[in-house]
Amino acid sequence: MFSDLSAQREGSSLLCRPASEGQGPVFERVQLAYTSRSERFGLGERNFNRQYAHIYAARLMQMSPLLAERAQQKWGADVCIQKLCDLKTGEQCCIVGTLFKHMELQPSILKEISEEHNLLPQPARDKYICDTDELILEDELQRIKLEGNIDKDKCVTGSVIAIYGAEKNDGKFTVEDFCTADLPLQKTRPTLDCDKFVLLASGLGLGSSNADSMLGLQLLVDMVTGQLGDQGEQSGAATVSRVLLVGNLLSQSTQEKEASTKAKYLTKKNQAGSVEAMRLLDELLHQLVASVPVDVMPGQYDPTNYTLPQQPLHRCMFPLSNVYPTLQLASNPYQADVDGVRFLGTSGQNVSDIHKYSSMESHLDILEATLRLRHLAPTAPDTLGCYPFYQKDPFIIEECPHVYFSGSAPSFDYRVLTGPEGQEVLLVTVPEFSSTQMACLINLRTLKCEPISFSAFSGDDDDESEMNISH
Known part of the structure; x- marks a missing residue:
């Protein structure tokens, strides 16, 4: 049997002491220091009147310095970090932004409304990815489609990453490499x-x-x-x-x-x-x-x-x-x-x-x-x-x-x-x-x-x- 917690002291270690006659030994539970974080x-205050775009803006603003530092560690201190609005065709550079994955199979409220009007319902799925999915990178002002050396199927919307490559004549950005913020200290x-x-x-x-x-x-x-x-x-x-x-x-x-x-x-x-x-x-x-x-x-x-x-x-x-x-x-x-x-x-x-x-x-x-x-x-x-x-x-x-x-x-x-x-x-x-x-x-x-x-x-x-x- 265990002793009641109220009788234990802070920081006590595991002990076994004899109990009264007819009972087994009483074990004291090991105590831990605990701090909620x-x-x-x-x-x-709970306010649901705000737009959800604010959380994406706050996320990008908080993580941009971390991604810029990681980009310099990976591709050199002199790597050119550009905004999408300053992008020049053919220029090798790094861009920090938030991923958005356009998915044809992603459920939406419009499809649910269509089902209510007796249109063809969408089948239940375990996965919503397909070959036609497109990967897009957004910064504070603009967005651009991505292609190249990045696995779109493994990426998800909302991820803040840094990409390295160049914009081609077709208006898409060809990714040569990318990095995440990786583990913090x-x-x-x-x-x-x-x-x-x-x-x-x-x-x-x-x-x-x-x-x-x-x-x-x-x-x-x-x-x-x-x-x-x-x-x-x-x-x-x-x-x-x-x-x-x-x-x-x-x-x-x-x-x-x-x-x-x-x-x-x-x-x-x-x-x-x-x-x-x-x-x-x-x-x-x-x-x-x-x-x-x-x-x-x-x-x-x-x-x-x-x-x-x-x-x-x-x-x-x-x-x-x-x-x-x-x-x-x-x-x-x-x-x-x-x-x-x-x-x-x-x-x-x-x-x-x-x-x-x-x-x-x-x-x-x-x-x-x-x-x-x-x-x-x-x-x-x-x-x-x-x-x-x-x-x-x-x-x-x-x-x-x-x-x-x-x-x-x-x-x-x-x-x-x-x-x-x-x-x-x-x-x-x-x-x-x-x-x-x-x-x-x-x-x-x-x-x-x-x-x-x-x-x-x-x-x-x-x-x-x-x-x-x-x-």
Whole structure:
């Protein structure tokens, strides 16, 4: 069993002390220093009367000096950096601008209106790219079509890049090379004297009819809180010093089928499903927060604003767990320092959107691409809903994280990425727990990442069931 958090001291290490007669030893959970860095994702005054062009202008203005510096590093300090309005035919130069990809298959409100008038509907697609797509670069005043040495299928609208080449007689710019802002500077990761773990789980999918998912979820809670295993396993579980729930806490089944595409009123059916799912979530959190600090991020199907950045879930939804100071309701995107290790990540909407509008298949490759672009959500606001910021783009990555993650991924995967100036970043795709029964553990001392699986399966010939927990 674990001691209650209220009785623990700041900075205490893992201890095993004898309890009263008839009880097993009591393990004290390893404590971590924690600082939230998500202030820039908070929304104060909410004004949706502004045009979305402002966020593109702010993005380009913030990132242009970074791209100019990278261009000089790559192509020489004397490289000619031009504006589109000053471009001369045949002149070799560099241009910094924002990509726009014209896509014939991209869904639009006009096509949806056409469907309502009984015209030929568009088929559902996993990808919206095709051979006729065109890549265009925009700066503050003009735009120009691109061709040449740049893979249009891998590019997405909203990416700020620097291109090198020349304009030809046909009015198109032939790209010879291009570069992104690449990884920003990174603070030195502190040296820790013992293993401390952060557990990441995503896509709990509460409110679905999957009984195995609920059983696996309860096994996860019991493991973290020290209710499973022998003393050795309990002492190991005590090194799990923080739990991060990465969005999609509720199942998609708590939404109406057309909720993502059409306006709706809350019916009694989906209202009851959402309320019951939130009650289950509160009960699970109540078990967790009595033993370990927990950060809760919202996701696509959770009861908060739909557009990014999603604001923290309201505390009134958690009457049982809200009384514990260990419950931290966080925004999506999320940023925090955990014992000096910088965590940055999202619940996965940005990665899923890029997956639909590019040829990249791996969520891990997309995660790396956004880090090299220094932007969490380049496709916002074009195909991904976001708040109309006008003075500053908060999705620009200004400081390189040590751990960069995304949730609701189809599978678990990780990679250590090394930057041009020695930055080391652990990229992690956190799998959807409701379908994979899998979470992941990150060791803050070594930045090693490993999956932890909770499975329940029944034999075909009898009613006995077997449960398995594996690292």
